[in-house]
Amino acid sequence: MNTALPVYLAEAVSDAAKKHGVDPRLIVAVARRESRFNPSAVSPVGACGVMQLMPATARYLGVKDVFNARESVFAGAKYLRTLLDTFHGDLDLTLAAYNAGPGAVQKYNGVPPYRETKAYVSSIRSAYQRSLQD
Numbered sequence: 001m002n003t004a005l006p007v008y009l010a011e012a013v014s015d016a017a018k019k020h021g022v023d024p025r026l027i028v029a030v031a032r033r034e035s036r037f038n039p040s041a042v043s044p045v046g047a048c049g050v051m052q053l054m055p056a057t058a059r060y061l062g063v064k065d066v067f068n069a070r071e072s073v074f075a076g077a078k079y080l081r082t083l084l085d086t087f088h089g090d091l092d093l094t095l096a097a098y099n100a101g102p103g104a105v106q107k108y109n110g111v112p113p114y115r116e117t118k119a120y121v122s123s124i125r126s127a128y129q130r131s132l133q134d
Helices: 007-020 024-035 055-060 069-086 091-100 102-108 115-133
Strands: none
Touching: 007 024, 007 069, 024 069, 024 091, 024 115, 069 091, 091 102, 091 115
């Protein structure tokens, strides 16, 4: 499967990155890992859209249609900004919170000891670091 950023998402990523002050390469790395850029993606636990937002998170962010790619990207970027601010720019904690929820990060005072969350943080951090070298 091709995991290059689809043209229809490039403008959304750029616009969302500017609006929310998040590196577009980070948004792309999260979207690639979360859904492989599929706006129709639904996870086994109910996360939806390009940025795989949980229904409660989507509501909190004011999302009207989780399957609208542009809206999902904007909401995901807003959520990343919120988490970056909450965790003082710590990328590992931000990514762990995106995956497991901010409550889990606070409970464990760091990246939760969940295999999935550890792999998620490592995977996105690696992809993001590679993109910084391109």
